[in-house]
Amino acid sequence: xxxxxxxHQAIRTHFQNRPLDYAVDATCGNGHxxxxxxxxxxxxxxxxxxxxxxxxxxxxxLTAANIQHVNLIHAGHETMQQHIDQPIDCIMFxxxxxxxxxxxxTTEADSSLLALNQSTKMLNPGGLISLLCYPGHDAGxxxxxxxxxxxxxxxxxxxxxxxxxxxxxxxTSPILYLLYKNDx
Numbered sequence: 012x013x014x015x016x017x018x019h020q021a022i023r024t025h026f027q028n029r030p031l032d033y034a035v036d037a038t039c040g041n042g043h044x045x046x047x048x049x050x051x052x053x054x055x056x057x058x059x060x061x062x063x064x065x066x067x068x069x070x071x072x073l074t075a076a077n078i079q080h081v082n083l084i085h086a087g088h089e090t091m092q093q094h095i096d097q098p099i100d101c102i103m104f105x106x107x108x109x110x111x112x113x114x115x116x117t118t119e120a121d122s123s124l125l126a127l128n129q130s131t132k133m134l135n136p137g138g139l140i141s142l143l144c145y146p147g148h149d150a151g152x153x154x155x156x157x158x159x160x161x162x163x164x165x166x167x168x169x170x171x172x173x174x175x176x177x178x179x180x181x182x183t184s185p186i187l188y189l190l191y192k193n194d195x
Contacts, residue, residue, distance in 0.1 A: 035059070038088060042069030061086065108150075118154060124161055
């Protein structure tokens, strides 16, 4: 099963018996995660992307699915605290570059770490951050290393982290991190 599907399954399972009111897709891309989150969230979803094509592709998918409770923001995920003053239940990051697009435009370690730090503060207790990293390209390798270093600083009293990879991972295989914020 693809890691994107595993992320969706983990989120669906986690929120099966608890409310998912507010969610963020930190990297809209082609809109799949935004539509997925909107199918679960009862109140509001925010979607971020720096590429106008990603915002438009996401808007098209949302319109086709008749989903209206999503606010798309043409800005980097590191600006989420400027746009959201609501505690969040679930935040998805799918780092790297937009599939079938310019591979030189990627998420970057510095902005992703800023966004992750904001996410840890914005996330409700009992919430979940899904973080998919792609070390198979140069910028992705740098970003993945930075994310792994950042993960090592999380307070284990407050966070539970699960790492998922391909069945037979290579050094360049994508890595999915699921960060559960404890109900303390």
